[in-house]
Amino acid sequence: MGIPLASEARLACLHDRLPSVTTLCSHSSLQIFHGARAEGLPTLGISVGKPPRFYDAFPRGRPDRFVSVPRVKDLSGAARTLRDAGAILVPHGSFVEYLGSEAFGALDVPVFGNRAVLGWESDRRKEREWLDSAGVPMPKRYDDASEVDGPAIVKYYGAKGGKGFFLAKNRESLADFKPTGPYVIQEYVLGTRYYMHFFYSPLSDRGYRVGHGSLELLGMDRRDEANIDELYKMGAQEELLKAGIRPTFVVTGNVPVILRESLLEKAFDVAARIVERSIELFGGMVGPFCVEGIMTEELEFKVFEISTRIVAGTNLFIGGSPYSDLVEPGLSTGRRIAKEILRARSEGRLAEVLS
Ligand code: AMP
Numbered sequence: 438m439g440i441p442l443a444s445e446a447r448l449a450c451l452h453d454r455l456p457s458v459t460t461l462c463s464h465s466s467l468q469i470f471h472g473a474r475a476e477g478l479p480t481l482g483i484s485v486g487k488p489p490r491f492y493d494a495f496p497r498g499r500p501d502r503f504v505s506v507p508r509v510k511d512l513s514g515a516a517r518t519l520r521d522a523g524a525i526l527v528p529h530g531s532f533v534e535y536l537g538s539e540a541f542g543a544l545d546v547p548v549f550g551n552r553a554v555l556g557w558e559s560d561r562r563k564e565r566e567w568l569d570s571a572g573v574p575m576p577k578r579y580d581d582a583s584e585v586d587g588p589a590i591v592k593y594y595g596a597k598g599g600k601g602f603f604l605a606k607n608r609e610s611l612a613d614f615k616p617t618g619p620y621v622i623q624e625y626v627l628g629t630r631y632y633m634h635f636f637y638s639p640l641s642d643r644g645y646r647v648g649h650g651s652l653e654l655l656g657m658d659r660r661d662e663a664n665i666d667e668l669y670k671m672g673a674q675e676e677l678l679k680a681g682i683r684p685t686f687v688v689t690g691n692v693p694v695i696l697r698e699s700l701l702e703k704a705f706d707v708a709a710r711i712v713e714r715s716i717e718l719f720g721g722m723v724g725p726f727c728v729e730g731i732m733t734e735e736l737e738f739k740v741f742e743i744s745t746r747i748v749a750g751t752n753l754f755i756g757g758s759p760y761s762d763l764v765e766p767g768l769s770t771g772r773r774i775a776k777e778i779l780r781a782r783s784e785g786r787l788a789e790v791l792s
Contacts, residue, residue, distance in 0.1 A: 439639030439649040440720045441788040442551050448787055450520040451547060456782070457481040457501075458775060459524035459546075461509065462489055464531040465747050465771065467498030468755050472771025476779055481524055485509055498755075509535040512544065519546045525791060527774060528555065528746040549774060550724040550746065552792045557719065558745040561594050561621045571714035573707050574739050576731075577624035582611045588625035593618050602686050604665075623741065628733040631696060632658050634751050634758075635708045636725050636773050639789050640780055644764075647709045648716045654704070655725075655770050656758035658750030661690040691750040695759055696732075703738050704728070711743060723790050724777065725751070725770050747774070 458473035459481040460466045470480040474497065482488060482500035485508060492499045504522070506515055509532075519526070526532075526548045533541055538555035541548075557563050568575055579585050591603040591614055604625060605611040611622070634657060639650040646652075665684045696704060708728050715722040727748040730740040751770040754761060761768040781790045 439786070439789040440716070442553075442720055442723070442790075442792040443547060443788045445788075447545075447547055448791065451523055451525070451782075451787060454523045455479060456523045456525045456547075456778060458527060458778070459483065459504075459519060459522070460527040460529060461485075461532040461535070462492065462500075462503075464529040465749050465752050466500075466529065467492070467495055468752050468769055468771035469527050469529070469747070469774065470500045470771070471498040471755055472769050472773070473775040475772050476775035478775050478778065479523075481519075481522055483512065483515075510540070512536060513540065516545045525549050525778060528552075530744065530746070530749060533559070533746065547787075547791045549778065549791060551715075551720055551722060553719040554715065554722045554745040557715075558743065559594065561592070561619075564743065565621075567714060567718060568711065568740060568743065570718075571710040573710055574737060576626045576739050576741055579622040579624075582608065582614075582622060585611055585622065588627075589622055590625045591616075591620050591622050593620050600685065600687055604684050626731040626733065626739050626741070628731040628739075630659050630729070630731050631694060631704075631738075632660060632691075632748065632750050633696075633704055633708065633728045633730075634658070634725065634748065634754075634770060635728060636770065636777075637712045637721075637723060638777055639721060639723055640777065640784065640786060645705060645709075647712050648721060652705065652708055652712060653761075653764055653773070654701070654708075655761040655764070655768065655773060656751055656754040657694050657696060657760065658691040658753055659694045660688045660750065661692060662686045663689045688749075691753055693753045693758070700732065700736065700738070703736075707738060707740060724774060747771070 457479045460469050462482045462484045473480045480500040482503045484503050484505050488503045538559040542552045585608040589605045603614045634655045636653045641651040644651040725747040727744040729742040730738050732738050747770050755769045757767040781787045
């Protein structure tokens with residue numbers, strides 16, 4: 438038996454009805470709606486203003502109904518409508534970023550997964566405390582610029598799409614950094630980036646057992662990041678700087694990747710530690726999450742970030758991935774979410790997967 442995350446009162450609006458899988462129309466919403474539809478669940482799209490017209494081009498991803506709000510920040514005013522519709526909110530990157538993790542946490546509507554995790558993810562220092570105490574290898578952190586002893590990266594808090602990040606070859610070049618918000622300084626790790634899409638089910642009693650449930654790997658991608666990923670075409674960072682261009686990490690797309698099979702052991706070990714520690718710290722992280730790190734030439738995997746909800750890279754695998762196909766053919770992360778809701782409902786365990 439897992440840990441109850443939601444009170445009876447919170448779940449009262451879901452009694453005696455099929456829940457509507459609900460999310461903000463952006464990011465990975467087409468996949469989330471497609472997965473719910475495939476499992477026979479009704480869907481509800483939250484649109485800012487008029488529903489996006491391009492949804493009409495994707496009949497299998499379009500939600501059954503829309504609720505329109507003037508701004509994402511106005512969502513709490515629609516809480517009653519959402520509860521009456523039997524909504525279960527599915528958080529994704531844009532949803533949490535536009536609403537803010539605190540406002541998301543305060544919404545009086547059932548949420549898929551443990552909403553407490555959003556506060557741990559959005560604060561880079563808290564996230565580090567979690568991963569460090571789980572024994573997960575991470576890039577070195579410098580508390581002060583004077584400690585920097587090699588290439589470094591300066592990063593702002595939250596999923597800002599890598600905007601405004603600063604790369605420094607050494608301590609001296611950090612002097613050019615002018616902060617515009619809360620930031621951290623990390624060792625710049627050289628290696629290959631992997632973004633691993635995991636799913637933790639507290640309900641499952643088979644497979645790769647972790648905590649009260651089990652862990653699945655559903656896909657993997659690498660992010661295309663402008664303009665840093667094109668840097669090699671100009672030779673070196675200096676060439677960009679000479680042209681007055683600062684290297685940035687703004688995500689523009691995703692490409693599918695797979696890991697050497699022998700490295701999967703390491704990937705699962707890291708993900709399992711993260712889940713186990715989350716159970717001790719705040720009752721557990723439920724559902725999809727992404728472990729984002731760099732494999733060095735020594736085959737050491739250093740985690741620079743985790744996303745504690747569905748990531749946009751999973752959109753590559755709406756029809757299944759080389760990993761999820763080994764779990765169940767055609768299984769996307771969106772579909773996996775719908776399956777978890779249905780299983781929890783039929784076993785009377787919604788409180789363990791909703792908050
Ligand atoms: P983040 O906001 O932490 O996901 O970082 C955005 C991007 O910056 C990542 O996708 C990586 O390309 C890059 N990055 C972040 N941290 C590091 C690091 N410690 N070493 C090298 N690259 C990094």
